[in-house]
Amino acid sequence: MNAYKQLEARQKRMAALGNALGILNWDQATMMATGAAPARAEVMSELSVLRHEMTVDPRMGDLLDEAEAGDGLDNWQSANLKKMRRQYIHATSISADLVARKSRLTSETEMAWREARPANDFATLAPMLEETFEILREEAAGLSQTLGVSPYEALLDGYDEGRTEAEIDVVFDDLEAFLPGFLNEVLEKQASAAAPKPLEGPFPVETQRKVARQIMEIIGFPFEHGRLDDSHHPFCGGAEGDIRITSRYLEHDFLSGLYAIVHETGHALYENGLPKEWRGQPVGEAQGMTLHESQSLLLEMQAGRTKEFIGHISPLLAEAFPRGDAWEIENVMKHYRKIERGLIRVDADEVTYPLHIILRYRLEKAVLAGDLKAVDLPGAWNEMMQNLVGITPPSDVDGVMQDVHWPAGLFGYFPTYSLGAMTAAQMFAAATTAEPGIFPGLAQGDFKPLFGWLDKNVRSLGSSLSAGDLIEQATGAPLSAAAYKAHVKARYLDA
Amino acid sequence: MNAYKQLEARQKRMAALGNALGILNWDQATMMATGAAPARAEVMSELSVLRHEMTVDPRMGDLLDEAEAGDGLDNWQSANLKKMRRQYIHATSISADLVARKSRLTSETEMAWREARPANDFATLAPMLEETFEILREEAAGLSQTLGVSPYEALLDGYDEGRTEAEIDVVFDDLEAFLPGFLNEVLEKQASAAAPKPLEGPFPVETQRKVARQIMEIIGFPFEHGRLDDSHHPFCGGAEGDIRITSRYLEHDFLSGLYAIVHETGHALYENGLPKEWRGQPVGEAQGMTLHESQSLLLEMQAGRTKEFIGHISPLLAEAFPRGDAWEIENVMKHYRKIERGLIRVDADEVTYPLHIILRYRLEKAVLAGDLKAVDLPGAWNEMMQNLVGITPPSDVDGVMQDVHWPAGLFGYFPTYSLGAMTAAQMFAAATTAEPGIFPGLAQGDFKPLFGWLDKNVRSLGSSLSAGDLIEQATGAPLSAAAYKAHVKARYLDA
Numbered sequence: 001m002n003a004y005k006q007l008e009a010r011q012k013r014m015a016a017l018g019n020a021l022g023i024l025n026w027d028q029a030t031m032m033a034t035g036a037a038p039a040r041a042e043v044m045s046e047l048s049v050l051r052h053e054m055t056v057d058p059r060m061g062d063l064l065d066e067a068e069a070g071d072g073l074d075n076w077q078s079a080n081l082k083k084m085r086r087q088y089i090h091a092t093s094i095s096a097d098l099v100a101r102k103s104r105l106t107s108e109t110e111m112a113w114r115e116a117r118p119a120n121d122f123a124t125l126a127p128m129l130e131e132t133f134e135i136l137r138e139e140a141a142g143l144s145q146t147l148g149v150s151p152y153e154a155l156l157d158g159y160d161e162g163r164t165e166a167e168i169d170v171v172f173d174d175l176e177a178f179l180p181g182f183l184n185e186v187l188e189k190q191a192s193a194a195a196p197k198p199l200e201g202p203f204p205v206e207t208q209r210k211v212a213r214q215i216m217e218i219i220g221f222p223f224e225h226g227r228l229d230d231s232h233h234p235f236c237g238g239a240e241g242d243i244r245i246t247s248r249y250l251e252h253d254f255l256s257g258l259y260a261i262v263h264e265t266g267h268a269l270y271e272n273g274l275p276k277e278w279r280g281q282p283v284g285e286a287q288g289m290t291l292h293e294s295q296s297l298l299l300e301m302q303a304g305r306t307k308e309f310i311g312h313i314s315p316l317l318a319e320a321f322p323r324g325d326a327w328e329i330e331n332v333m334k335h336y337r338k339i340e341r342g343l344i345r346v347d348a349d350e351v352t353y354p355l356h357i358i359l360r361y362r363l364e365k366a367v368l369a370g371d372l373k374a375v376d377l378p379g380a381w382n383e384m385m386q387n388l389v390g391i392t393p394p395s396d397v398d399g400v401m402q403d404v405h406w407p408a409g410l411f412g413y414f415p416t417y418s419l420g421a422m423t424a425a426q427m428f429a430a431a432t433t434a435e436p437g438i439f440p441g442l443a444q445g446d447f448k449p450l451f452g453w454l455d456k457n458v459r460s461l462g463s464s465l466s467a468g469d470l471i472e473q474a475t476g477a478p479l480s481a482a483a484y485k486a487h488v489k490a491r492y493l494d495a
Numbered sequence: 496m497n498a499y500k501q502l503e504a505r506q507k508r509m510a511a512l513g514n515a516l517g518i519l520n521w522d523q524a525t526m527m528a529t530g531a532a533p534a535r536a537e538v539m540s541e542l543s544v545l546r547h548e549m550t551v552d553p554r555m556g557d558l559l560d561e562a563e564a565g566d567g568l569d570n571w572q573s574a575n576l577k578k579m580r581r582q583y584i585h586a587t588s589i590s591a592d593l594v595a596r597k598s599r600l601t602s603e604t605e606m607a608w609r610e611a612r613p614a615n616d617f618a619t620l621a622p623m624l625e626e627t628f629e630i631l632r633e634e635a636a637g638l639s640q641t642l643g644v645s646p647y648e649a650l651l652d653g654y655d656e657g658r659t660e661a662e663i664d665v666v667f668d669d670l671e672a673f674l675p676g677f678l679n680e681v682l683e684k685q686a687s688a689a690a691p692k693p694l695e696g697p698f699p700v701e702t703q704r705k706v707a708r709q710i711m712e713i714i715g716f717p718f719e720h721g722r723l724d725d726s727h728h729p730f731c732g733g734a735e736g737d738i739r740i741t742s743r744y745l746e747h748d749f750l751s752g753l754y755a756i757v758h759e760t761g762h763a764l765y766e767n768g769l770p771k772e773w774r775g776q777p778v779g780e781a782q783g784m785t786l787h788e789s790q791s792l793l794l795e796m797q798a799g800r801t802k803e804f805i806g807h808i809s810p811l812l813a814e815a816f817p818r819g820d821a822w823e824i825e826n827v828m829k830h831y832r833k834i835e836r837g838l839i840r841v842d843a844d845e846v847t848y849p850l851h852i853i854l855r856y857r858l859e860k861a862v863l864a865g866d867l868k869a870v871d872l873p874g875a876w877n878e879m880m881q882n883l884v885g886i887t888p889p890s891d892v893d894g895v896m897q898d899v900h901w902p903a904g905l906f907g908y909f910p911t912y913s914l915g916a917m918t919a920a921q922m923f924a925a926a927t928t929a930e931p932g933i934f935p936g937l938a939q940g941d942f943k944p945l946f947g948w949l950d951k952n953v954r955s956l957g958s959s960l961s962a963g964d965l966i967e968q969a970t971g972a973p974l975s976a977a978a979y980k981a982h983v984k985a986r987y988l989d990a
Contacts, residue, residue, distance in 0.1 A: 012541065013541050013545065016537065016538045016541030016542055016545075017541075017542070019534070019538045020515045020519060020538055020542060023518070023519060023522055024515060024518060027518055027522065031526070031722065032737060033718060033719050033720055033721055033722060033737065034719060035717070035719035035720040035736070036720055036721075036734075036736050036737035038736070039514070039734065039735055039736030039737055039774070040734075040736075040737065042511065042775075043511045043514045043515055043734065046507065046508050046511030046512075047511055047512070047515060050508065050511075222530070223528060224528050224529060224530035225528055225530040225531055226528055226531075227526065227528060239531075239534065239535075239538065240534055241530070241531050241533070241534030241535075242527060242528065242531035242534055242535065279534070280537075
């Protein structure tokens with residue numbers, strides 16, 4: 001067996017461990033009895049360590065060298081080999097000691113965050129957070145050298161391979177110039193409009209569960225290759241060929257729960273549409289988090305909120321939860337068009353959301369560069385929040401302590417949320433231009449025209465192209481905020 | 496780290512893979528969408544191969560030699576080391592080629608059996624079955640040399656370590672002399688007795704599920720460390736510290752479904768009672784299938800069918816499924832005391848069951864010795880069935896083709912069912928003699944007195960003793976059919 005084929009065999013085995021971990025993780029969140037948690041943690045830790053050892057096995061390095069020196073690989077195989085090398089670099093550029101320190105410290109800091117948050121006690125958290133930042137600086141410095149990119153890009157690379165700060169800045173600078181003024185305009189317009197007819201609870205949970213499943217069936221969730229279950233936090237997980245999404249249901253809130261399911265269904269359909277012949281290989285995996293988020297947001301925020309699709313599902317909703325004529329399309333759309341200056345990212349609407357992300361992006365870059373200390377974060381946060389969103393958090397609970405990402409040691413993760421939203425808008429615009437059948441399809445609950453475009457231009461490509469190249473090839477232009485801006489203008493000002 | 500500690504670390508990792516496989520297997524039977532089956536099969540196969548490679552790793556042999564040459568191990572560690580050596584012998588005594596041929600051939604033969612069975616076509620199955628037998632002869636010959644036991648014992652060793660043919664013969668010869676005559680007596684007595692008041696369906700499945708859970712709670716199934724779900728065939732699986740049992744419910748048949756759950760709960764409580772400090776090590780595992788089956792049958796056939804326990808649960812059953820006074824203790828007991836000359840092992844009552852096993856034991860020994868060919872099995876089967884149970888199968892579907900075991904290449908497995916039944920009777924007799932609180936406890940749904948005895952004498956011992964030694968230590972006598980004979984006499988003749 002030549003070196004490349006040997007690498008494929010090794011990857012297949014690592015993927016099997018990854019798939020097993022995916023199901024174990026799903027099971028832990030949905031099925032497992034609580035008393036089994038310590039035993040499960042041990043099993044998952046052993047499997048993770050085993051997979052890591054396979055990744056950093058020196059023989060991998062030899063095989064990679066050998067395969068790269070050879071020839072005769074087709075485009076996909078070459079892309080696959082490139083991904084393997086990237087993973088190898090990520091796994092081996094950092095010393096085992098640093099990995100161990102980071103793992104220990106971030107779990108401690110995350111635990112400290114869980115305690116400090118309800119007490120609004122940032123002062124206690126700050127020193128541990130600073131230690132975590134110090135580790136991240138060390139990690140970024142090491143990776144940055146091997147990858148030949150900036151320290152921030154080195155961390156970003158773990159979530160969105162090859163993404164550059166320059167690309168992000170083009171988008172975020174544009175948004176920062178546009179959104180605050182736009183937000184004023186929208187709020188002014190909304191203040192003068194009549195309130196929508198109420199769509200209030202209770203929405204019985206069992207009925208919500210049934211409706212969620214119906215909507216997933218309409219969209220085309222592959223129930224022969226996956227499941228829907230309950231968990232505390234919605235997620236899309238499972239394994240290759242076996243996509244498990246979860247949701248939770250609040251009796252007083254139906255619409256946001258419904259769209260959480262549409263969101264996860266978008267993730268699921270991306271996973272399910274990845275090239276089956278490349279399962280178990282890096283090139284067959286989803287291409288990073290910006291693209292993943294673009295696929296969930298394309299369903300949740302673009303296709304799922306067109307008047308065509310709302311019109312298709314509103315009779316179903318009206319039957320499940322009778323509220324007179326409040327389910328009329330325009331009224332439903334008024335509900336989810338509600339824009340607010342909010343403090344909390346996860347509750348933010350699509351207009352203010354990018355501002356939350358820009359704030360985090362600017363701050364974590366300053367932290368990484370050593371220009372900002374943990375202890376100074378609350379002040380910097382609150383000031384920037386006022387500048388960008390126009391409000392100041394009354395406490396750190398609603399400010400710097402709201403997200404788990406930094407205590408958990410995740411830097412470079414936040415930008416992918418908004419890059420995903422920009423990508424979703426740009427792709428939906430390109431798709432609906434290229435395929436006139438998409439809107440009429442949505443009006444009948446037929447996603448085939450849209451999914452035909454997505455299958456061809458996104459899902460079936462796996463990781464064979466970088467996210468940037470894929471977006472450009474699919475939409476004819478590099479990623480920008482233009483489509484998103486046009487989208488929010490049309491939805492919030494022109495409508 | 497010394498050799499023994501290194502072996503422990505390796506075992507822990509193999510156990511993690513085993514536990515992951517346990518959950519994946521459970522998920523496959525209960526949760527997984529059907530379309531995910533091929534992907535799941537690949538994942539499970541990769542993990543199994545990985546575990547096998549760890550087992551046969553030559554370094555294991557070196558470490559075993561080194562650890563065995565050392566000293567300073569306590570009793571449990573020594574027992575652990577002995578188990579590791581035994582597993583190593585089993586995994587390495589057979590060539591990789593034989594393992595591969597056996598795996599391929601037995602899956603083909605099992606598939607052929609699935610097709611031949613509905614067509615009652617033994618003639619087509621026979622040649623493949625003979626090939627499977629030939630492989631089993633080869634495997635037994637190889638293992639027999641390394642283990643220094645008879646070829647049949649070599650196969651038996653995979654299910655019930657250290658069990659000898661002599662031990663089985665003592666029990667089975669006794670049963671063969673006793674049961675046919677006893678069966679005549681019981682049937683004569685039953686023929687002259689009045690039929691019990693009927694306990695007929697429909698029993699709504701949802702209510703059965705609820706009652707099953709209630710009964711499990713009464714017995715003490717550890718729901719904080721496990722689950723009950725539905726599957727086609729009831730089983731007890733999952734992982735260490737996370738026991739998953741399953742059942743299925745038939746609307747027309749409640750009692751047998753209920754006792755299937757009590758049976759699986761017995762398996763679950765054995766697993767749950769294994770020594771937690773030895774989790775992940777061979778000595779912390781259940782000690783073979785005879786003991787495992789003894790623990791399920793002790794609940795199902797002994798404690799669960801005492802008039803004390805029936806009396807405790809009959810009000811609950813009467814409330815769930817109102818049938819007038821048919822739930823009175825004596826009437827329920829009449830129902831499950833019904834004895835029949837049946838053709839099918841899995842439907843057999845506790846009196847005829849051992850006869851089905853003796854038949855299989857005699858035949859598979861003859862096959863292994865080369866004294867019986869596959870093609871002659873139907874004739875031999877039918878003749879022995881007539882001699883032992885007193886009826887002749889009208890077709891091979893109800894005869895030699897009823898079980899999957901032989902097509903699947905499982906020889907030496909059958910005896911453990913009846914050795915388990917004998918062990919259950921012997922243990923229950925010993926426990927109730929030693930602990931006067933057991934019967935009063937059962938009358939109040941309190942299993943603590945019984946489980947105190949089982950925890951001390953069985954569960955907490957893991958694999959630190961051989962099954963034979965454990966039984967003798969627990970009951971004061973080597974395994975025999977005496978307690979079982981006394982039990983069936985009391986239940987079916989004296990009652």
